[in-house]
Amino acid sequence: MISYDFDYHKPTAIQEALELFQALKKQGKKPVYFSGGTEIITLGRVNELVTDAVIDIKAIPECNTYKQDNRLILGAALTLTNVLDLQSFPFLEKAVAEIADNTARNKITLGGNICANIIYREAVLPLLLTDSRILLASLDGLTEKPISELFHQELQLKDGELLVQVMTDLEAIQLPFYIVKKRRQWGVGYPLITVAALRKQNKVHVAISGLCSFPFRNKQMEDSLNNEQLSIDERIEAALKHIPATVLDDVHGSDAYRIFVLKNTLRDILRVLGGAENDG
Amino acid sequence: MNWSIGKSPTRKDSLEKVTGAAKYTADFIGAQMLHVKLAVSSHAHAKLKKIDTAKAKQVPGVHAIILGPASPLTGDEVKDRPIMASDTVRYYGEPIAAVVADHPFQAKKAAELIEVTYEPLPVINSPKEALQPGATLLHKDLATYEKIPHVYPEANTNIANRTKIRKGNISQGWDESDITIEENFSFSPSDHTAMETRCTIVEIKPDGVVHITSSTQAPYKIKKQFAEIFGLEEGKVVVHAPFVGGGYGGKVATQLEFIAYLASVAVGGKPVKLLYTREEDMVSAPVRIGLDASIKLGATKEGKLTAAEITYLIDSGAYSDKGSMLTKAAAATCTGPYNIENVSCDALCVYTNHPYVTAYRGFSHSEILFVFERAMDILAKKLKMDPLVLREKNVFLPGMTTPTQTVLNHSTVGNLPNCIDKLKDLMNWDEGMVVRVADNKLRVKGISCSWKTSTISGASSGVVLLFNPDGSVNVLSGIVEIGMGTKTILAQLLAERLKMDINKIHVQMEVDTKVIPEHYKTAASRGTLLAGRALLKAADDAVSQLKHIASHVLTCSPDDLEVGYEKVYVRDEPETFVQVKDICYGYEFPNGNSIGGQVIGRGNYTLRHLTNLDYETGAGKSGPEWTVGAQGVEIEFDTTDYTYKLLNAYSVIDIGKVLHYKAAMGQVMGAMSMGLNHASAETFQFTQDAIISSPRLRTYGTFRYGDHPQYHVHFFETPHLDGPYGARGVGENGLIGMPAALANSLSIAAGVELTKLPLTPESIWRAKEGDEEK
Amino acid sequence: MDENAITLSINGRDTTCFVRNAATLLYILREKLGLTGAKPGCLNGDCGACTIDVDGEPMKSCLMLAVEGEGKKITTIEGMKQTTIQSQFIEKFAFQCGYCTPGFIMNCHALIQKHPDATDDMIKNWMESNICRCTGYKEIEDAVKTALRQANQNTDG
Ligand SMILES: Cc1cc2nc3c(=O)[nH]c(=O)nc-3n(C[C@H](O)[C@H](O)[C@H](O)COP(=O)(O)OP(=O)(O)OC[C@H]3O[C@@H](n4cnc5c(N)ncnc54)[C@H](O)[C@@H]3O)c2cc1C
Ligand code: FES
Numbered sequence A: 001m002i003s004y005d006f007d008y009h010k011p012t013a014i015q016e017a018l019e020l021f022q023a024l025k026k027q028g029k030k031p032v033y034f035s036g037g038t039e040i041i042t043l044g045r046v047n048e049l050v051t052d053a054v055i056d057i058k059a060i061p062e063c064n065t066y067k068q069d070n071r072l073i074l075g076a077a078l079t080l081t082n083v084l085d086l087q088s089f090p091f092l093e094k095a096v097a098e099i100a101d102n103t104a105r106n107k108i109t110l111g112g113n114i115c116a117n118i119i120y121r122e123a124v125l126p127l128l129l130t131d132s133r134i135l136l137a138s139l140d141g142l143t144e145k146p147i148s149e150l151f152h153q154e155l156q157l158k159d160g161e162l163l164v165q166v167m168t169d170l171e172a173i174q175l176p177f178y179i180v181k182k183r184r185q186w187g188v189g190y191p192l193i194t195v196a197a198l199r200k201q202n203k204v205h206v207a208i209s210g211l212c213s214f215p216f217r218n219k220q221m222e223d224s225l226n227n228e229q230l231s232i233d234e235r236i237e238a239a240l241k242h243i244p245a246t247v248l249d250d251v252h253g254s255d256a257y258r259i260f261v262l263k264n265t266l267r268d269i270l271r272v273l274g275g276a277e278n279d280g
Numbered sequence B: 001m002n003w004s005i006g007k008s009p010t011r012k013d014s015l016e017k018v019t020g021a022a023k024y025t026a027d028f029i030g031a032q033m034l035h036v037k038l039a040v041s042s043h044a045h046a047k048l049k050k051i052d053t054a055k056a057k058q059v060p061g062v063h064a065i066i067l068g069p070a071s072p073l074t075g076d077e078v079k080d081r082p083i084m085a086s087d088t089v090r091y092y093g094e095p096i097a098a099v100v101a102d103h104p105f106q107a108k109k110a111a112e113l114i115e116v117t118y119e120p121l122p123v124i125n126s127p128k129e130a131l132q133p134g135a136t137l138l139h140k141d142l143a144t145y146e147k148i149p150h151v152y153p154e155a156n157t158n159i160a161n162r163t164k165i166r167k168g169n170i171s172q173g174w175d176e177s178d179i180t181i182e183e184n185f186s187f188s189p190s191d192h193t194a195m196e197t198r199c200t201i202v203e204i205k206p207d208g209v210v211h212i213t214s215s216t217q218a219p220y221k222i223k224k225q226f227a228e229i230f231g232l233e234e235g236k237v238v239v240h241a242p243f244v245g246g247g248y249g250g251k252v253a254t255q256l257e258f259i260a261y262l263a264s265v266a267v268g269g270k271p272v273k274l275l276y277t278r279e280e281d282m283v284s285a286p287v288r289i290g291l292d293a294s295i296k297l298g299a300t301k302e303g304k305l306t307a308a309e310i311t312y313l314i315d316s317g318a319y320s321d322k323g324s325m326l327t328k329a330a331a332a333t334c335t336g337p338y339n340i341e342n343v344s345c346d347a348l349c350v351y352t353n354h355p356y357v358t359a360y361r362g363f364s365h366s367e368i369l370f371v372f373e374r375a376m377d378i379l380a381k382k383l384k385m386d387p388l389v390l391r392e393k394n395v396f397l398p399g400m401t402t403p404t405q406t407v408l409n410h411s412t413v414g415n416l417p418n419c420i421d422k423l424k425d426l427m428n429w430d431e432g433m434v435v436r437v438a439d440n441k442l443r444v445k446g447i448s449c450s451w452k453t454s455t456i457s458g459a460s461s462g463v464v465l466l467f468n469p470d471g472s473v474n475v476l477s478g479i480v481e482i483g484m485g486t487k488t489i490l491a492q493l494l495a496e497r498l499k500m501d502i503n504k505i506h507v508q509m510e511v512d513t514k515v516i517p518e519h520y521k522t523a524a525s526r527g528t529l530l531a532g533r534a535l536l537k538a539a540d541d542a543v544s545q546l547k548h549i550a551s552h553v554l555t556c557s558p559d560d561l562e563v564g565y566e567k568v569y570v571r572d573e574p575e576t577f578v579q580v581k582d583i584c585y586g587y588e589f590p591n592g593n594s595i596g597g598q599v600i601g602r603g604n605y606t607l608r609h610l611t612n613l614d615y616e617t618g619a620g621k622s623g624p625e626w627t628v629g630a631q632g633v634e635i636e637f638d639t640t641d642y643t644y645k646l647l648n649a650y651s652v653i654d655i656g657k658v659l660h661y662k663a664a665m666g667q668v669m670g671a672m673s674m675g676l677n678h679a680s681a682e683t684f685q686f687t688q689d690a691i692i693s694s695p696r697l698r699t700y701g702t703f704r705y706g707d708h709p710q711y712h713v714h715f716f717e718t719p720h721l722d723g724p725y726g727a728r729g730v731g732e733n734g735l736i737g738m739p740a741a742l743a744n745s746l747s748i749a750a751g752v753e754l755t756k757l758p759l760t761p762e763s764i765w766r767a768k769e770g771d772e773e774k
Numbered sequence C: 001m002d003e004n005a006i007t008l009s010i011n012g013r014d015t016t017c018f019v020r021n022a023a024t025l026l027y028i029l030r031e032k033l034g035l036t037g038a039k040p041g042c043l044n045g046d047c048g049a050c051t052i053d054v055d056g057e058p059m060k061s062c063l064m065l066a067v068e069g070e071g072k073k074i075t076t077i078e079g080m081k082q083t084t085i086q087s088q089f090i091e092k093f094a095f096q097c098g099y100c101t102p103g104f105i106m107n108c109h110a111l112i113q114k115h116p117d118a119t120d121d122m123i124k125n126w127m128e129s130n131i132c133r134c135t136g137y138k139e140i141e142d143a144v145k146t147a148l149r150q151a152n153q154n155t156d157g
């Protein structure tokens, strides 16, 4: 139950949403875009997210797009279940299938997960690895950019900017991938760590969630993992040196245990996606 | 022929429960009702310097804000707990203030605006810390607290109770032993996690009658406590217990009812509802015990146990609530179902700055068995003996004496050797405990035996049977329907006794303490014994009334009559009869004369011959009978990352008599699942300051569909002569051996003695890596 | 207190009621409309006790604002009449305390409607959304699998 009150708006066009956002700000309000709303409702309940105006983006047609030509376009307001049902991006599907549970996925949206406050944002991992692009809307117009350019710890949105769509080349969608979510225990829940990997041009690329307080893909880490001069274990040791921030130590597991699990997982990845050649 | 016993008639609450019609406390909604929300402590131990409610009072819709009064103090055995913290908070989440408002969101908003200034005090984060010399005292006035006899708080310590067991001669026991083992075990408190969070509605009517509707397992206890604590007349306290959404012991405690009463008083008696959030239900409400234990066992080369020396430190949290009785139960059951001539055990109820504890399904037994049954496996390993063989050599048999020096007989204890034999068979024991199924995968078995009694005294139950004009019967019993199906079982017992169709027996689901005879409390697996016996007595009472009236109608002695098939008939001439429906409201003769009136059967039952335990030796009769069982788990273990799957779980239990087959199966499987869940995932995680991290279902680790193993359950029927049709308690036995069995299988699989719960892959990794470092 | 009138289609009937924008659908169903079959268990999307059916999909009504419900077809346990899954829950003893039951039934029912041919993996995937603390899930498994089998027979002809 949320103890504060907020306005509720449901625009039917991008422009209308953007203008509403600015108009509400002018009135001194703190508007937020409301997609699935699952995070706004659950964090709102404990006052970790406070707002006085929500702008529901689910009636905006562009945010509900699904198109496939030479690339796949997914609207930000598609639910995770929609993404799964479309069966057109196996890597992303594998990632979102492990987020929350089936019923919650009927409400959680793709854009909401990418923009969420939650530290995991697991849907981002395949998008980072497939060099996907995102379409953003602001009063200056629409801009399309590689997600890697804008996602640093979190998606760098300007105030009032709206994530409209995610685009991925079909070629990238075809590439071999591997993703595994390890939990503290049993089959549902937040990750201890989630590690995603993609093989492209004989190199393994890796993105990780749950290890630090944000999901990331790190170039030096990937270089180490692909360093054919080294044995598998040496590569992994070298990669660990490039973890970009403090390793989490929380209710899901200690930092040391996360590293233990990460090592095992990286070993599996190198085994499955190649790179084991020099493991003499 | 069996009319109903042993079969699985449809549950009487079925249609209500599958249609959403079944009403739980929070489902009672009224326009007049006001809502209460709490402000709770963000510290585990602190002085309350200032509570500022000025901003909170400004919130529209707020009627009143109540702070914790210093008195009266509450508590089941030791009165050590204020209704809400008054000058000191002793655990994280402890209620400090309550706001009453028109709507829940207003009460919540106001509660959020209450500003509390704390002065932090040193925190006690485990029973061991609490017993250190010079440890901060959580209850300086412990010596002066009101308490019941036979609970022994120790002044100027953090010990709320101590139960000692001294059986035989311990030094002689060590002399006789060839081999000894010693080990320490521990785990933190955890949560009951009933799906219904606790809720209560309190209203004081103009005539002063206090009505309490509550999600409680113990409505009659609330009635007594209200009278005692608030100085009310018992006749003016009425408790309603509608359907309860799971309790597992956690709803035996009275807590929010007291707060809601003060809230109702503050608003002139208007009805107020207090519904705990999940977070409050997990940490503000009472929880399950934690434990620090050390154990030393001695045995001969042949595997005969000769001595056991045990210390159980029960983490009771900030207050003792049921902690002192849990301590007594731990001591009374301290050796598991094994005969040991020389036993020395001290069980201590220890205050810490953790949430306080109350009963939990199994009432200490699963916690103690985790320790004892792990120790048995460690001993078996040292003896190089099959762990089941070691157990077979030592199990309790009729004629042996329990740790509290009660002599067991063929009725009071079930047949454990039978259970062990059957378990071997079900688990394919001869195959061996470890089977390698892949390079890094092992299939591993672990076992445990169990026994359970309930160490309650003064427990009684009453039943009233009201006949309807059509000859059908209404059953009134104070048992709360918390899911066990006991009310359906009462209907079965009556159908059996009256040889009538169970569909003509109507059970009253909701308990109303004003009109329904008392049932002690719906806990400790005693529902069937107590209420069942009371029901049979009420049935006999009704039968004799029916026979009496019929004897006039049929002009014969009542002794010649039988009741059955909805008739009263002459025993050796069944064609001479009168229909029950024609006499159960009296009988009118053709000439207009009438005799009799509505038949009302009455019966009650009290546990007999239980005694308190002697303070020095623990001698005494602690419970009515012991249900025994043998249990096992089979896992698939990954030797690289220490993850595992639960493949199979086994329970062979001597339940005396299967009354309702599917209800018994459901109880046992549900309990097994709960035991495995606790052992594998559940715990509170405390920071150094005893703050609980993330008290949410999202991170707590409750099993979901698919986490569960395949269940294998088998029942034996060694009758308990006092039980209805020989039945024993069964609600808890499925649970209590599971943690030990799982820990035993994982210890074998990982090749390291696991001594802590829960058994997550990380905790196994820790034990293992720590082991390698040694 | 700011409340707006909205119209919800619930169990085949249109109902107009006044709601705060911040109120969840669960709260409005229970407190304003007296439909208390959907239960609060966590208000955090974790337990599934509040599950209802929205346009043929199971939905945790604590994760949805009442205002989001406008224009949608909402079914609660009170709108379920003598369905196979209800009788299977009774038949298989798939409940004890019954608190999780309405949520489970709504979830099962949506599964049966949407995927009468659901595989074991899909059943698990759906059923994971709800917590039952009383049963060991075995009876729920039996109930949903039998109901699916019956649904399958019906669709097959
Ligand atoms: C039961 C449960 C389990 C969960 N388990 C996991 C898990 O295992 N892993 C995981 O990663 N997450 C998990 N989550 C968190 C979940 O991912 C978030 O609640 C969800 O991603 C938020 O999505 P939403 O569509 O509901 O977003 P909303 O609540 O609508 O929005 C979230 C945030 O993003 C902003 N936003 C949304 N859409 C846009 C947009 N198009 N443009 C700009 N800003 C936008 C909003 O303003 C808000 O700040 C779980 C949630 C639940 C309820
Ligand atoms: S109350 Fe909605 S999921 Fe728990």
Ligand code: FES
Pocket: B195, B245, B246, B483, C094, C095, C096, C097, C098, C099, C100, C101, C131, C132, C133, C134, C135
């Ligand atoms: S029946 Fe009690 S929680 Fe499922």
